Structures are given as structure tokens and as C-alpha cells.
Amino acid sequence: MRVHLIWIVITLFLIPTTAFAIKWERGGIDIMFSSEVSYQDITGNEEKSTLQEGWLYTENLILDLKQELAEKAKFQGYGHIRSSNDLQQQIAGRDWMFVEGYVRLADNLDTPTRYEIRAGDYAESYTPYTFNTSLLGTKAFYKFGEWAKVSTFWGKNRDEKLDAYARYSAGGRVELYYKEYLTIGGTFVYTDVARDSLEAGSTVGDQYNQVFGADLHLKLWQDRIHLEAEYARSIYNADRRDDTLMDQGDNAIVVRGDISPVTNLKISAEFERVEPWFNSVLGAASADLQRSKAQVDYTPWDFLNTMLMHEYSFNKLSDHSLEQYRTHTHLTSFSSTITPFLKREDVWNSLTVALQVDHTNSYTDDYPRTTDQDDLTANCTVSQTFPQWNYSLGYTHARNWNRVDKTSEFYSHAPTASLGITYPWLALMWAWTFNASYEYKEYTLSGLIDRTYRGDGGLALSYEKTRSTLGLTVAMEYYDNASGSPLGTADNMSRTYGIAFDQVLKETEAFTANLTLRASYKEYDEDAPDQDYNEGVYYCGLTVKF
Amino acid sequence: MGVNKGLYRSGIGIIFLLSFLISAWGAAADEPSITSARIGAKELMRQSEVTVIKEDLTRDREVLIVGQAQGGGPQVEKVEVSLDNGQTWKEAAGRERWQYQFAPLPNYTYYLTLRVTNADGVVSDPKRFGTTRLTYLPITLTELIQQQADELARAYMSKNLERYMGLISRDYQSMPPGWHRLRRAIENDFRSLNNITLRFTVNQVFNLKGTIMADIHWRLTYAGLLEPKEGYVEIHFDPADHLKIILQRKDLYFGSVIIGHNGSVLVTSVFGPPAFEFTVTDLDKIGATFVSVRVRFVSGGVVQFDGNVTLTETPPRSGTFTGSRTFSAFPALSTITATYIDEITSDWRRNLRRTDTFP
Numbered sequence: 001m002r003v004h005l006i007w008i009v010i011t012l013f014l015i016p017t018t019a020f021a022i023k024w025e026r027g028g029i030d031i032m033f034s035s036e037v038s039y040q041d042i043t044g045n046e047e048k049s050t051l052q053e054g055w056l057y058t059e060n061l062i063l064d065l066k067q068e069l070a071e072k073a074k075f076q077g078y079g080h081i082r083s084s085n086d087l088q089q090q091i092a093g094r095d096w097m098f099v100e101g102y103v104r105l106a107d108n109l110d111t112p113t114r115y116e117i118r119a120g121d122y123a124e125s126y127t128p129y130t131f132n133t134s135l136l137g138t139k140a141f142y143k144f145g146e147w148a149k150v151s152t153f154w155g156k157n158r159d160e161k162l163d164a165y166a167r168y169s170a171g172g173r174v175e176l177y178y179k180e181y182l183t184i185g186g187t188f189v190y191t192d193v194a195r196d197s198l199e200a201g202s203t204v205g206d207q208y209n210q211v212f213g214a215d216l217h218l219k220l221w222q223d224r225i226h227l228e229a230e231y232a233r234s235i236y237n238a239d240r241r242d243d244t245l246m247d248q249g250d251n252a253i254v255v256r257g258d259i260s261p262v263t264n265l266k267i268s269a270e271f272e273r274v275e276p277w278f279n280s281v282l283g284a285a286s287a288d289l290q291r292s293k294a295q296v297d298y299t300p301w302d303f304l305n306t307m308l309m310h311e312y313s314f315n316k317l318s319d320h321s322l323e324q325y326r327t328h329t330h331l332t333s334f335s336s337t338i339t340p341f342l343k344r345e346d347v348w349n350s351l352t353v354a355l356q357v358d359h360t361n362s363y364t365d366d367y368p369r370t371t372d373q374d375d376l377t378a379n380c381t382v383s384q385t386f387p388q389w390n391y392s393l394g395y396t397h398a399r400n401w402n403r404v405d406k407t408s409e410f411y412s413h414a415p416t417a418s419l420g421i422t423y424p425w426l427a428l429m430w431a432w433t434f435n436a437s438y439e440y441k442e443y444t445l446s447g448l449i450d451r452t453y454r455g456d457g458g459l460a461l462s463y464e465k466t467r468s469t470l471g472l473t474v475a476m477e478y479y480d481n482a483s484g485s486p487l488g489t490a491d492n493m494s495r496t497y498g499i500a501f502d503q504v505l506k507e508t509e510a511f512t513a514n515l516t517l518r519a520s521y522k523e524y525d526e527d528a529p530d531q532d533y534n535e536g537v538y539y540c541g542l543t544v545k546f
Numbered sequence: 547m548g549v550n551k552g553l554y555r556s557g558i559g560i561i562f563l564l565s566f567l568i569s570a571w572g573a574a575a576d577e578p579s580i581t582s583a584r585i586g587a588k589e590l591m592r593q594s595e596v597t598v599i600k601e602d603l604t605r606d607r608e609v610l611i612v613g614q615a616q617g618g619g620p621q622v623e624k625v626e627v628s629l630d631n632g633q634t635w636k637e638a639a640g641r642e643r644w645q646y647q648f649a650p651l652p653n654y655t656y657y658l659t660l661r662v663t664n665a666d667g668v669v670s671d672p673k674r675f676g677t678t679r680l681t682y683l684p685i686t687l688t689e690l691i692q693q694q695a696d697e698l699a700r701a702y703m704s705k706n707l708e709r710y711m712g713l714i715s716r717d718y719q720s721m722p723p724g725w726h727r728l729r730r731a732i733e734n735d736f737r738s739l740n741n742i743t744l745r746f747t748v749n750q751v752f753n754l755k756g757t758i759m760a761d762i763h764w765r766l767t768y769a770g771l772l773e774p775k776e777g778y779v780e781i782h783f784d785p786a787d788h789l790k791i792i793l794q795r796k797d798l799y800f801g802s803v804i805i806g807h808n809g810s811v812l813v814t815s816v817f818g819p820p821a822f823e824f825t826v827t828d829l830d831k832i833g834a835t836f837v838s839v840r841v842r843f844v845s846g847g848v849v850q851f852d853g854n855v856t857l858t859e860t861p862p863r864s865g866t867f868t869g870s871r872t873f874s875a876f877p878a879l880s881t882i883t884a885t886y887i888d889e890i891t892s893d894w895r896r897n898l899r900r901t902d903t904f905p
Contacts, residue, residue: 048741049743050743050745087765088763099749099750100750111586123752123759125756133759134750134761134780244842311724313724323854324838324854324856325856329727342673370836377729379708394708404835408737414708416708492740492741526741
């Protein structure tokens with residue numbers, strides 16, 4: 001640990017001499033290095049704290065190389081390495097880790113429009129039913145004029161050792177365009193777990209899945225009508241080592257559209273059906289669910305926005321479903337934003353009142369029912385912004401009716417308030433924030449009451465001339481857990497105090513160095529013996545970028 | 547009478563619809579207006595709040611606003627930009643296609659509005675564009691996502707449901723599917739957990755079209771947990787909606803995934819008709835009332851039954867769940883397998899499958 005402290009001190013002294021830019025005519029390399037050292041001191045019941053006692057270090061090194069090879073050929077190489085003994089910063093307890101790395105070639109590095117080839121860590125988003133996640137591998141796309149785009153990828157899970165299996169994925173997508181009105185897409189993606197990579201602790205079998213998808217996006221009537229549709233079919237096998245498991249095929253479909261016949265009105269509708277055996281390739285689709293949704297957004301006047309939505313959904317769409325009974329859910333939502341003095345030229349024009357009411361009703365088809373409940377939530381928030389301060393006042397009421405388990409029925413009241421003040425004084429910029437909230441929750445059958453009090457406040461002081469920022473925070477939370485109940489957990493209170501100092505040591509176009517010093521102290525008190533603990537964190541961090 | 551009432555209602559509906567259409571054509575009368583305004587990939591039109599970070603600046607460390615305007619018949623004469631809600635105006639470069647750049651102050655909020663003047667001297671009402679609060683934060687995208695993740699952790703730790711759900715997009719997709727289902731899952735967590743400590747570390751951030759995808763490590767403890775839980779969650783943030791969350795997958799830090807004890811499942815035969823009883827013991831599920839196990843009945847190499855069986859907590863709040871199922875016949879060489887998933891991740895990556903087979 002002493003080595004790291006010495007390293008920070010040495011770096012601080014080296015800053016004036018290392019202030020140079022690694023740039024050349026058609027490229028350059030950005031180097032960012034940060035070194036952080038902290039001491040964490042935990043007293044009392046140490047097992048209740050997530051922090052580690054003792055000295056911790058974290059070092060990050062980021063290299064970002066950019067080179068223009070030709071007018072339409074730009075290269076980037078990026079690497080991020082981290083060394084740490086902090087469990088929060090480590091992956092699976094490793095002291096060293098390659099956080100991210102890739103190389104890529106594109107016509108434009110900020111927003112590639114014609115082509116891109118990338119290898120290393122990447123993310124790709126085709127459609128929700130087919131593929132939208134990150135992998136380790138390679139991806140590429142090429143756009144033919146303004147009428148077609150072809151994309152492809154290959155990759156595997158990033159951490160084979162951690163997952164205890166290797167899963168390979170590959171696929172491609174073709175998009176055809178007709179001006180800006182119509183886009184038609186076709187996608188094929190598959191994923192396959194390598195059988196020889198499976199270990200005794202592997203939590204998946206020899207899994208195989210492939211998805212075919214077709215989608216359409218249509219804009220009509222000067223952008224007043226939008227129509228989107230997607231169909232996908234998957235063929236999935238959970239474990240090909242098991243002869244009794246057959247390939248399972250099912251479909252997913254979504255159709256959504258909206259129309260704005262007038263500028264202040266939008267009517268939307270959506271239908272989605274994802275059959276039980278449908279499995280997207282690491283996608284986000286919700287399996288075994290059919291839902292229909294209608295929504296109206298209406299702004300009758302500039303100062304009033306309203307939204308009304310209703311959605312009905314159910315699961316167990318077919319015999320393929322694993323569920324024994326169907327669950328129906330109705331959601332109704334209303335929201336409105338009112339700025340009553342919008343046209344005034346004074347501070348009242350920012351006064352905003354926001355209302356939100358949500359009602360959910362869900363029940364199962366079985367008898368006696370395993371689910372049968374209603375939830376109602378109503379929220380009202382008033383906020384206003386002045387030249388040097390702003391405030392927000394809110395109130396939320398929630399009510400639950402549970403006809404299966406009466407003991408969990410409750411209602412709650414939760415007022416909130418927050419205040420922000422920013423003003424210059426004594427050549428400093430002062431920024432104060434205060435938040436307070438209270439929640440009262442009563443279980444109707446037992447009469448048990450949960451109360452929660454929360455409050456926090458902060459001050460950020462910045463001095464622009466020396467680029468210094470000083471932050472002070474105080475937070476306090478008190479939970480009165482089911483008072484009077486022998487089943488309730490013990491009441492508890494936490495208090496947190498913090499101070500942080502950020503100093504820009506040097507900032508030029510080619511070089512920046514920031515120093516951060518931070519200390520925080522948390523006290524946790526519980527109304528039960530031997531449960532209290534305290535956490536002290538003392539932190540020093542240096543970030544150098546050139 | 548009923549028909550008349552129906553006609554009357556239909557008539558009122560048609561009148562409303564016509565009034566909307568008429569007002570639409572009225573509102574769409576040719577006036578000069580801004581048709582687009584962006585900073586990089588960030589849309590400014592109809593956005594009340596936009597945050598600009600280091601990656602959004604030009605090489606000269608300036609904010610570059612690029613847009614298009616139309617004169618409503620006559621040509622565009624000039625486009626003007628105000629950064630103080632219309633108190634002072636600066637002329638942008640260009641006409642139908644225009645741009646404006648300025649050096650932003652860090653942590654300062656600008657009130658951006660725009661207006662267009664056409665060749666006839668008609669000036670558009672700045673309120674047609676509205677006011678966009680533009681704040682420059684001198685941080686990188688990774689740092690911005692870390693701030694958002696910290697805010698999420700604070701809301702979860704303080705069991706502040708409204709604050710937590712305020713960070714979730716109403717278009718939330720999974721897991722679980724939909725904003726309201728997530729709200730219920732979080733509410734259940736807050737009902738059953740105390741003294742929560744949750745920390746996020748952002749490892750990778752990918753800026754894709756329409757979404758920011760981040761791989762985030764989390765570490766969690768709460769009262770009664772024997773040792774901290776940890777995992778990797780992939781979170782998608784919506785850059786057009788205050789970086790609200792639209793998707794969470796992989797190792798979830800909330801909902802039914804939170805475990806501290808290893809569950810177990812037991813299959814036993816019941817005398818009499820060929821029935822089997824299934825028992826799950828999982829102290830993490832105390833008070834859950836119901837859990838389900840997946841049962842597969844294979845006879846002669848053919849799957850006769852493959853589905854879920856719901857078990858009921860007996861006695862209440864015991865963490866022990868029992869249930870049974872009767873089969874019409876149970877010939878020799880038949881097996882029945884019950885699988886209980888003790889942990890659920892959205893891609894089935896780290897599930898703990900507890901399986902028992904009979905015989």
C-alpha cells in the first residue's frame with residue numbers, strides 16, 4: 001500500500017514535466033491514468049457492512065488511439081486495464097482485469113454512417129426479439145447508398161471461466177429503405193453453448209437457439225402516422241445431451257402504431273404476443289405474455305398535457321406454457337402536467353403541477369385464486385424554478401387490496417420535499433440541496449405501521465479561479481419498522497457525513513490532472529443488541545489525462 | 547331509443563374528431579419554424595432537459611447546435627439562438643440549415659430557445675420551440691452513467707419507491723416485463739428487506755443508437771444475509787428520457803433473485819393412487835405463500851408431463867412449500883424429476899437448479 005501512496009506523490013511531482021500531448025497530424029493517443037487509495041475503517045458489527053476493512057487501491061489505465069488513414073477510413077484502438085484489491089472493483093476476485101478493449105475501422109468514428117468493422121468488446125442492437133446485448137467478438141456493417149444496410153456479428157460470452165461455459169453467438173441483419181418512409185428488416189441470429197466447455201457447476205446445458213425475424217417501420221402522412229411490426233420465430237433446445245428434450249419452436253409478434261391527426265393529439269396502440277417456447281437470443285422479449293395497449297396523449301392547450309393509457313395482458317398463451325393457471329393484468333394510467341402560468345413573463349411561468357395515477361388489477365384463473373389484487377398509486381408534484389433556487393413538493397398515496405392474502409393489504413402516504421439553492425457569494429459558487437421525505441404505511445388487517453423518515457442535505461462550494469470544489473453532505477434516515485409488532489424487524493437509523501475536495505491541478509488542451517480527497521463516516525444504529533456498526537472511508541484519488 | 551342514444555354519442559364523437567382535424571389544419575398554417583435542432587446525436591426538439599457531457603463537445607471544447615428551419619413559404623432570413631430564455635439573442639450561421647456554437651460553462655444550466663425570421667419579416671414565436679434546459683457536465687459518459695447508477699443505488703438503499711421508480715422509464719421492457727411489474731417487485735423487496743447496502747461499479751458503457759448500454763457490477767447486503775451477494779447486470783438507459791432505465795438483465799440485484807440461503811427440493815411418492823408430493827424448503831421465500839417447481843414425468847423414454855406445479859407454504863411463514871400431483875399410471879422404468887430454480891437471472895446464467903428425481 002505504501003507503494004501506491006508513494007506512486008501518487010511521485011506522479012504529483014511529475015505532472016509539470018509530463019505535460020505534453022501525444023498528438024500528431026492525423027491522429028493521436030489519449031492516455032488516462034487514475035490511481036486511488038482509500039482506507040476503510042469498520043467498527044462494531046463488521047459483518048453487517050459491505051465494505052472491506054483496511055487499505056484498498058484501484059488503478060485504471062485507459063489508452064485511446066485514433067488515426068485517420070484516409071478521408072473515409074478512421075481507425076480507433078481502445079484499451080482499459082484495471083488493477084485493484086477492492087472487491088467492488090474486481091471481477092471474481094482477480095487483482096488484474098481487462099475491463100474493455102476493442103479496435104475498429106469506420107468512415108466516421110463518432111457516428112459511422114457508411115461502414116464500421118469492430119473487434120473486441122462491442123454491443124449490438126438489432127431488434128428486441130432477436131438481439132440487443134454486448135459480447136466479445138466482432139461486428140461489422142456496410143450501408144449501400146441510401147437503400148440498404150447489411151450488418152453481421154460473431155461473439156461469445158465475455159467471461160467463460162466465470163460463467164463455467166462458453167456460449168457462441170452469430171447472426172446478421174439486412175435493412176432495406178425506401179426514402180425515409182419505409183424500412184424493412186430481416187434478421188437471423190443463433191447461439192450455441194459449446195458442449196466441451198460445460199463444467200460440473202455449469203448452470204446451463206448444451207443449449208442451442210436460433211431466431212429468424214422480420215420487421216417493418218412505416219412513416220406516412222408527413223410523419224403523422226407511424227407503424228411498426230415485428231415477427232420472430234425461435235427454435236430452442238435447452239440441452240441437446242438429453243434425448244428426451246426436443247427442439248421447441250414458437251413465435252413472437254408485435255404491432256404498434258400511432259397517429260397524430262392534429263399536432264396536439266397522439267393516439268397509440270400496441271399488440272404484443274410472445275408464445276411460451278419463444279426464446280430470443282439474449283434478447284429482452286417477455287416470454288409467455290400477450291398484451292394489448294392503447295394510449296392517448298392530448299395537449300389541449302400549451303399549459304396542459306394529458307395522457308391516458310390502458311393495457312391488458314395475460315400469460316399461459318398455450319399448452320406450451322409451464323404455468324398452471326393464467327394470470328390476467330389490467331393496467332390503467334393517467335398523467336397530466338399543468339403549467340398554469342406559462343404565458344406570464346415572471347417567475348410563475350415555471351410553476352408545474354404533475355399528476356400521475358396508476359391502477360393495476362391482477363388475478364388468476366384458478367380456484368381458489370393464487371393472485372387477486374388491486375394496486376392504486378396517486379402522485380402529485382408541484383415544482384418551480386427561480387433564478388437562484390428551485391423547489392419541489394410531492395405527495396404519493398398508495399393502496400393495495402389483496403383478496404388472497406388480507407394480511408398484506410396496506411395503504412400509505414408519502415410526502416416529499418426538496419430544495420435547491422445556487423448563488424455566488426464571496427467569489428464562490430454555493431450550491432445547496434435539501435431533500436426530505438416521510439412515509440407512513442399501515443397494514444389494514446393487523447394495524448401494523450411502518451414509518452420512514454429520510455433527510456439529506458448537501459453543499460457544494462466551487463471556486464472557479466483555482467478550479468476547486470468542496471462538497472459537504474449530511475444524510476439521515478430513520479426506519480420505524482412495523483412498530484408494536486413482534487414480527488417486525490428492529491427499528492434502525494443511519495447517519496452519514498461526508499466531505500469531498502476536488503482540485504483541478506492542471507488543465508490544458510493536451511493535459512488534465514485532477515486530485516480528489518474524500519472522507520465519509522456512517523453510523524448505523526439498530527434497536528437490537530450487537531447490531532450497530534460504523535464505517536469510515538478516507539480516500540485519495542488522482543486522475544491524469546494527456 | 548337505444549339506437550338514438552348510440553347515434554347521439556357517435557355524433558358527439560364525430561364532432562370532437564372534426565374539431566381536432568380543423569384545429570390541426572389551423573395549427574399547421576404556414577409559419578416560420580424550427581424543424582430540427584440537435585447537439586451531436588442528442589435531439590433538442592420538444593426536450594425539456596438535455597445534459598451535455600465531454601464527449602458532446604467539439605475539438606474546440608464548444609457545444610455545436612445544428613438544425614434546420616423553414617420559412618413557411620418565404621425563405622428563411624435568419625435563425626436566432628437564446629441561451630437565457632429569450633432575454634438576449636444571437637444569430638446562428640446559415641439559414642434553412644443553420645448552426646451555432648458556444649463555449650459552455652461547467653455545471654451551468656442554459657435556457658435554450660430558438661426563433662426564425664422569414665424574408666417577409668415574420669418572426670416565429672419562441673414558445674413554438676419551447677425552452678430546453680441545457681446543462682454542461684464536465685464528465686465522461688462512463689462517469690455520467692456511474693452517477694445515474696449511484697442515484698439508483700441510493701434510492702434502493704433508502705427504500706424510496708417513488709425515487710427509484712422515477713429513474714425507470716415508463717417504457718421499461720424487462721425484467722420483469724413492464725414498469726408496473728417492476729414496481730411490484732421493488733415494493734416486495736422494500737417490504738421484506740432492511741438495512742440494504744447496494745453498490746454499483748460501471749465497467750463498460752456502449753453508446754448505441756437510441757440506447758446507452760452499460761455492464762455494471764453490483765454488491766449487495768441486507769439484514770439477515772450471511773454474506774454479500776454480487777453479480778453483473780446489464781442496464782439500458784434511454785438518452786432521450788433523462789437516462790431512465792428501459793431494460794435490466796443478467797444478474798438482477800432485485801426481486802426474486804435475492805437469496806441468502808440455498809433452497810432444496812424433495813420428491814416423495816404417496817401411498818394409494820400414483821401421486822407424488824413435492825417439498826421445497828427455502829428460507830429466503832418466507833412469506834411468499836407460493837412457489838413453483840418444474841416437474842417432468844418420463845415414461846418409456848417419452849415425456850408424459852412437463853410443466854409447473856404450484857406449492858403452497860405450509861405452515862404459513864415457514865419457508866416450507868408443499869404440493870402434490872397425481873398421475874394416471876406410473877409404470878416401471880418411469881422417472882419423475884422436480885426442479886426448483888433458486889435464483890433467477892434473465893439469461894439463466896447463474897441460476898441454482900435444485901433437482902430431485904424419483905426413483
